[in-house]
Amino acid sequence: MSSLLPPQIFESYAYQKLEPTGSIRVLRLSKGELEDRLEGTLNVLDPETASGYIQYRGSADYVAVSYTWYDEETPYGPNETSEYLWFGSQRLPITKNLSKLLHRFRRPWWEVDLWIDQICINQQDDDEKAHQITLMRKIYQQSREVKFWIGEEDENTEVAFSLIEKLAALTVGLNETTQLPPENAIRDDEHTKSVGLPAFESLEWKALLKLLSLLVFQRLWIVQEIALGPRVTVVCGEHEVEFDLLGSAVTYLSGTQWIRPLQLKYLDIPGRCDFIQTLHNRRQVCRQSHEQSLELLLLSTRRYQVTIPADKIFALVGLFADRTTDGVVPILLYPDYRKSLAEVFTDATRYILQTGSLDILSGVEDASIRQTQGLPSWVPDYSSFQLATILGMPNAKDVLRYNACGENRSPPVWTSSEPQLLRLYARDIDTISMLSKSLEGNDPWSMFSFLEDATRLLDELSVYPTGGSTIDAFWRTLVGNFAFPNLYPVPDEFIYHFMQYLVQAADGLKAWSDHERASELDTTSTPEVMSKVLQETLAGLAPAPPHGKSNGSLYAAALRHMAFFRRFFYTRGEYMGLAPPSAEPGDSIFLIAGARVPFVMRKVEEGDWKIVGECYVHGIMGGERVEGPGEGKWEWIRVR
Numbered sequence: 001m002s003s004l005l006p007p008q009i010f011e012s013y014a015y016q017k018l019e020p021t022g023s024i025r026v027l028r029l030s031k032g033e034l035e036d037r038l039e040g041t042l043n044v045l046d047p048e049t050a051s052g053y054i055q056y057r058g059s060a061d062y063v064a065v066s067y068t069w070y071d072e073e074t075p076y077g078p079n080e081t082s083e084y085l086w087f088g089s090q091r092l093p094i095t096k097n098l099s100k101l102l103h104r105f106r107r108p109w110w111e112v113d114l115w116i117d118q119i120c121i122n123q124q125d126d127d128e129k130a131h132q133i134t135l136m137r138k139i140y141q142q143s144r145e146v147k148f149w150i151g152e153e154d155e156n157t158e159v160a161f162s163l164i165e166k167l168a169a170l171t172v173g174l175n176e177t178t179q180l181p182p183e184n185a186i187r188d189d190e191h192t193k194s195v196g197l198p199a200f201e202s203l204e205w206k207a208l209l210k211l212l213s214l215l216v217f218q219r220l221w222i223v224q225e226i227a228l229g230p231r232v233t234v235v236c237g238e239h240e241v242e243f244d245l246l247g248s249a250v251t252y253l254s255g256t257q258w259i260r261p262l263q264l265k266y267l268d269i270p271g272r273c274d275f276i277q278t279l280h281n282r283r284q285v286c287r288q289s290h291e292q293s294l295e296l297l298l299l300s301t302r303r304y305q306v307t308i309p310a311d312k313i314f315a316l317v318g319l320f321a322d323r324t325t326d327g328v329v330p331i332l333l334y335p336d337y338r339k340s341l342a343e344v345f346t347d348a349t350r351y352i353l354q355t356g357s358l359d360i361l362s363g364v365e366d367a368s369i370r371q372t373q374g375l376p377s378w379v380p381d382y383s384s385f386q387l388a389t390i391l392g393m394p395n396a397k398d399v400l401r402y403n404a405c406g407e408n409r410s411p412p413v414w415t416s417s418e419p420q421l422l423r424l425y426a427r428d429i430d431t432i433s434m435l436s437k438s439l440e441g442n443d444p445w446s447m448f449s450f451l452e453d454a455t456r457l458l459d460e461l462s463v464y465p466t467g468g469s470t471i472d473a474f475w476r477t478l479v480g481n482f483a484f485p486n487l488y489p490v491p492d493e494f495i496y497h498f499m500q501y502l503v504q505a506a507d508g509l510k511a512w513s514d515h516e517r518a519s520e521l522d523t524t525s526t527p528e529v530m531s532k533v534l535q536e537t538l539a540g541l542a543p544a545p546p547h548g549k550s551n552g553s554l555y556a557a558a559l560r561h562m563a564f565f566r567r568f569f570y571t572r573g574e575y576m577g578l579a580p581p582s583a584e585p586g587d588s589i590f591l592i593a594g595a596r597v598p599f600v601m602r603k604v605e606e607g608d609w610k611i612v613g614e615c616y617v618h619g620i621m622g623g624e625r626v627e628g629p630g631e632g633k634w635e636w637i638r639v640r
Helices: 096-105 126-134 136-141 157-169 183-187 189-194 203-212 221-228 243-256 259-265 274-287 294-300 341-354 359-363 444-455 470-478 494-515 526-538 552-563
Strands: 024-029 040-045 063-066 083-087 090-094 112-115 145-151 232-236 239-242 413-415 418-438 567-571 576-579 588-592 599-603 609-614 635-639
Touching: 040 083, 063 096, 063 221, 083 096, 090 096, 096 145, 126 136, 136 221, 145 221, 157 203, 157 239, 157 243, 183 189, 183 243, 183 259, 203 259, 221 274, 232 243, 239 243, 243 259, 243 274, 294 341, 294 359, 341 359, 341 418, 359 609, 418 444, 418 599, 444 470, 444 494, 444 552, 444 567, 470 494, 470 552, 470 576, 494 552, 609 635
Parallel strands: 063 112, 063 145, 145 232
Antiparallel strands: 024 040, 024 112, 083 090, 232 239, 413 418, 418 567, 418 588, 418 635, 567 576, 588 599, 599 609
């Protein structure tokens, strides 16, 4: 005979209010075996009185945890809180991924003190959440160490971690003048064996690529958590490795370009280095106590992911250095989740512009990918994925590449009555007359087709407005006069790489037209146009490049980096440039006082303007058009 038991009713955990003095909570996780129920207590620590702090080498004796709330399969939602952490008879719902890491971090013989945002901050109290976010710089800096949980281990983890340590060992003693092995050295089994690495065909490389592809590395919140920790350990199940070793390993893969043949070998595995490289760079900047401007942080982390779009701003508050001396976050940047997303983005941009830097305007993306409603054209939509390389990106070392306005500086102006209207001191210097199609693919055919379309605009091969040949201006324009690693302006011998790439493009397009697109596009003029450009390129050149053979792939890499998601254009003044996809004939080219690069602008109602996006215009990027001939004088314009 069976009996029905009454349903068990559990009490939800009730947070005690924190005093607004900078107090924080720390979880004391109770000891237990791996599969035991998770239990603990929350202790309040007051930094002003040091009450509750157990000192450890000058820091509070707790471990700050960096992680993603969700599993790797669903990294940005939905919010599944089907697991629980128990505080006596009360329970707090937690996500599955957090439950897994707590089970792993727990010890059978002693308690563990942890700071974890999901538990130590009352997520239902927006005021507390906002205040605690402003304390996260101290929380991570003053921890004993940071544990970076990337998920449960699999059959590849141990092998990948071992290879990370081997690669990191190769970076010991390296400096900026060290000659790294070439890209093809990874395919040389004798070379890899001589430096203690597996052969190119070894599955150890595949295991490493899978690890580098984890989405947890793309979460924006971890940027400050990794950068600020006194010591950071990457934890994957039972395996651990120092983050600094991971950063060094990725730096080596990027510096040697070995990541490229690996990605080509395993096309189904992204194996991206850029996210981890950015984490490593930010950590190095913090450790060297260098200042970090908010605009550099925002522009360099545009591709990181968040669950709540406003966190694109709030997740970086703890990192940037230009705050008041008493550590108080400026009111325009205070993490107020009651604001609309447009207000959050606009206030952050206003704050940056008030500091005197106009670099943030270069972050304005093309209209086709802007998602947030109600944004003025001068405010970047930080929630969108920035596709094009940012031309006016401030360099961490403040190395100036472009300087279109020279020393002309005038801070922007706006009034409280019209907060969305920005007044800029600017000069209308030219008008776009013709544009090619946009380069929107990284594959060879898309790039060949873009080059073909751009060459069609070269009706007459003559002298460029600033002197020199139009061909020289043409091939330099397509790459923004820049090439890796940091060549600006591009050396003259780079024309041989362009010539080689032009031959590859013409041959590729001819083969493609014969088989794939004969009925889609009239390509009869393509060989003649490219042949004419090639003949003009060859005129006056030595039969061979002065320093080794030509390499079309070098020009292709520069083209992909600078021209992707841009259109080649001509102006009425016969200048060439690269503009955003939404640029149109009739749009104006403006210099804006204080900006590094020119901008494409479009007139709207009542004589006001809107920003279409930044652009490259060959021959004016060094301040050549600050004075002299142009379509307008320097004046204050209104930008909506």
